[in-house]
Amino acid sequence: MTVPRRPSIVAPRIVTLLAILAMLLVPAVLPQAAAQPGDESGSAPFVVISIDSVDPNVVTTASNPTVTVTGTVSNVGDRTVRDVVARLEHAPAVSSAAALRTSLTGGTAQFSAVGGFVTLTDQLDRGQRTPFRFSYPLRSDTDPSLRVTEPGVYPLLVNVNGTPDYGAPARLDDARFLLPVLGVPREDDADGAPTVGALGLDGVIPPDTRRPVATTMLWPLADRPRLAPGVPGGTAPVRLMDDELATSLAPGGRLDTLLGAAEFATSEPVDPEGEVSRALCLAVDPDLLVTVNAMTGGYVVADASDGLGAASHPGTGQTAAIGWLDRLRALAARMCVVATPYAQADLDALQRVNDPGLSHFTTVAAADLVDQLLGVQSVRGATLVGDGPLTRRVVDLLGAQGNTVAIAAADATADDGPDLAVRRVSPQVVAAPTDPTVGAALAAAGRAPVAPNYLDDSLAVPLRDGSHTARRQDALGAMLWRTLDPENEPRSQILMPPLKWNLDPDDAQAILTTLATTIRAGLATAAPLPAVIAGAAAAPPPADPDAVAAVAPQTRFDDGVVNTIAGQVGRLWGLTAALTTNEQTGLTGLQYTAPLREDMLRALSQAERPAVRNELAEQRLAVVGRTVADLFGAVTIVNPGGSYTLATERSPLPLALRNDLAVPIRVRLVVDAPPGMSVTDIGEQELPPGYLPIHIPVEVHFSQRVAVDVALRTPDGLTLGEPVRLSVHSNAYGKVLFFITLAAAAVLITLTARRLWHRFRGQPDPADLDRPESSDRPEPRDRPESSDPEPAPVEPPR
Structure with missing residues (x-):
């Protein structure tokens, strides 16, 4: 009998289960193609746009009337992208400070196409790049054009x-940047010839220069702390945590670039009227100068990776440090210089x-x-x-110094622009605000963009490392925006980049050239600091x-760091007050401990991330x-390791003091003596480097072994x-011994006087009556013969 086979239900169930799993897993595995730039969903991008050049980067009335944008599109995703197309888009001129930032991120509704999409490539494989180039007139009677008809700062966008x-098919990425237009150049006709219209000669549209902006720009020369911590003054050679500063000071380095740009921009051939020199002021970190000056005498670099x-091992930047410092001195002699807080604390x-001492040094004395x-x-x-922002604590600290x-940067949000009016925030402190949107744009320029904490x-705005040129355009647009709208208030601005600024030579040149251009165009006037x-x-x-913030942002230093500094600096000031000057080396106590106080300010540096x-x-x-503890432990009492024996009740207690510091120190001895021992205070002693023997006068009124504790303060x-605990043994008997000695002396004097009395009178002393007769005395053995007669015996008196 054949049993009929039942239809299997296992296979369909397995197929169904696999289908469900595939539906669940595929969206997780495959990134969403429609993810927009700036999307925070966590989707990985497929392509990244880099703006390579914008020509001209600042449009003036003498510029070419055509704007050319070049760049590349790179496939950074995990798969091939096909049918890659791009187009250039533009938006109306920026009308508020906040729009200098918000137009560079977020939605794209304000942008409209300049021209149609251009095919870049049919297929862009993983890791491949493809270039693009757009070239459009600023204005034209026929499309396509940027339709720029007046000066302003215009956002542009490359859409891929x-x-x-x-x-x-989806929008994969966009790159945005600002195009500053100081004046609209002539308009070319279809054949490239200039046209003449109602707007003036060749159709040029100049800027409105009726209300120029008084402009001051601070040019920072600063770096993160480099000196190794815990090294007192007078130590040679100095030790650095790393040798990156040698590279920065050398030709082509960061600090060399900043200094060279300022030298060139303020030189007489480039700035014959001195406008840029008056508007520019070098903001120099005293800690950087201290470090570079120390490098000029030779230095070493810590081997450890943390420094x-x-x-x-020996450093390599001595020659670069000498050359850079000499150049800075020459430049500082002919232009404005202002000190930053020490180490950018x-x-x-x-x-x-x-x-108070640390605060005064940071904000006032560091300028010296x-x-x-x-x-x-x-x-x-x-x-x-x-x-950081200007907080109430900062105002209180500054007010205490005078x-x-x-x-400082003003407060601003996307909905509430900055208030840049100068105002008094305390009886001693006046706030001169800077525009945070401009400061952020300047901070993003260069190869190492940063976002300021304020x-x-x-x-x-997302800092895109691939769009270096775009960030430079944003910085130039931010610098110029206030000058291009005569209705903007106030008619003054302070341009404050980050103190640790990292610019390429092209960036530095473009920024200083833009500053000079605005002044010479009549849009700005130089305002010396x-x-x-x-x-x-x-x-x-x-x-x-x-007008100031109540508290600092969340990036502030922890209470643990602050409390540690408060404890250390208090002890260090106390030690410094006891130190004097080494006459041989000229090193003072203040100079000896200064690097340790400076280390505490370096710990509070805002130059670190x-x-x-x-x-x-x-x-x-x-x-x-640890170093502060070692300094306190370097002044000691030499422990004899044995015991002292005092011969008399007034024998001094000998001690030896040791000073391993590089400078003398004033000390006091504190002796904890037991009852019956009195100690004379020898007062304040100056202990030079090395050893110093001293004697402590004591008076002991007992005879026994005791423990005496001696401390230095x-x-x-x-x-x-x-x-140090000393074991002291005294042979003194106090008043009893004194009277016994007096009695014994009196008896001795009396007996001696009586014997002399009888001898002067020729009488025998009664004390000799009990001596034996000469016949009773034993004969001496082996007595040598003598011819002298023996003396006759003296008959005792009766």
Whole structure:
């Protein structure tokens, strides 16, 4: 009998299950082709656009009337992209400071096409690149054109579409940048000949120069801290954490580029009237000058990757440091120089440390270092707040140092533009705000773009490393925007780039050329920094405390870092007060401990990236803390290791003191004596480097072995070294021994006087009556013969 086979249901179920799994997994595996640029969904991009050139980068009335944009499209995805097309789009001129940022990100509704899509390639495989080039007139009677009819700052966009494998045609990426137009050049006809119209000769549209903007630009020369922490002054050679500064100072390096650009832009052939020289001011970090000056005498570099180890090798930047510093001195002698806070320290965190001496050095005395090392008189009366906002703590710190003008970024959001009016924020402090949108654009220029901490999140723009030229265009547009609209208020601006600025030579040249162009075009006038300070200082009361932020942003330094500095600097000031000058070397106590205080400011440097600031600060402060402890432990009492025996009750207690510091120190001995021992205070002693034997006068009123504790302290009471316990044995008997000695002396004197009395009278002393007769005395053995008769015996008296 044949059993009929049942239809299998396993296979269909397996197929169905696999189909369901495929439906679930495929969307996760395949990126969505329709993901837009700037999408925060986490989808990986397929292509990236890089703007390679914009010609002209700043349009003037003398420019070519045609704008040419070139660049490349790179396939950075995981699959081939087909039918790659692109087009150029444009938007109306920027009408607000916030739009300098918001037009570079977000939606694209404000953009319209200049011309149609152009096919770049039929197939763009993984890792491949394809170029593009767009060239359109600024204005034309016929399309396509950019339709620019008046000066302004215009956003442009390159839009790229394509079809990724396994996906649908979609917009894959866009690249945006700003095109500043100082004046509209002539309009060419169809044959390329200039046209003459109602707008004037050759149809040129000049800018409105009725209300030029008073412009001041700070040109920063600063770097992240490089000196190795925990090394007191007078130590030679100096040790650096790394040798990157040698590269930066050498030809083609970052600091060489910044200095060279300022030298060229302010030279007499380029700036014969001195407009740029008056508008520009070098913002120099005193810590950088201290480091470079130390490098000129030869230096070593730490072997450890973190720069904290003692092992080192010779540095290579001595020659570069000498040349760069000489060039800076020559440039500083003919233009404005202002000091930044030492090591670009976070002033908000410094106020939380609450050490007046450290605050004064950071904001006031550090300028003296600049004057000393450059041989100039730097500008006083201004404080560059730097990367952080102007908070109430910063105002309090600056107000305690005297009158000053705080140059800091104003608050601004995408919906609320910056208020750039100069205002008094305390009786001593006047705020001179800078535009945060301009500062952010300048910070993004160069090969290493950064986003300043004072910038609100609503104004943040993705920093695309591939669009170096686009970021440069954004910086130029931001610099010029206020000058191109005569209705913008106020009619003054301070251009404040990040203090640690990383520009290529082309970037630096373009920025300074743009500054010079605006001044020569009549759109701006040079406003020297001293004049800005004088004008701001005249701001009338009352103060407006609401004009500053209440607290610093979340990127502030931790309380642990602040508390550590507060504890260390207090002990260090106490030690410094006890130190004096080494007459042989000329090294003072203040100079000896200065590098350690400077290390604490380097720990608060805003030049470090916010993500690692606290970690690096803790590492640096750990080394400084060990060094401070070593300094206190370097002044000690030499422990004899045995016991002292005092011969009399007034025998001095001998000790030896040791000073391993490079400078003398004033000390006091504190002796903890037991009852029955009195110690004379020898007062304050100056202990030179090396050993110093001393004797402590004591008076002991007992005879026994006791323990005496001796400690060293500074005149202010800080403990130095480790206390020493001495074992002291005294043979003194006090008053009993004194009276016994007197009695014995009296008896001796009496007996001696009686014997002399009887001898003077020729009488025998009664004390001799009990002596034996001569016949009773034993005969001496082996007595030699003598011819002298023996003396007759003396008969005792009866």
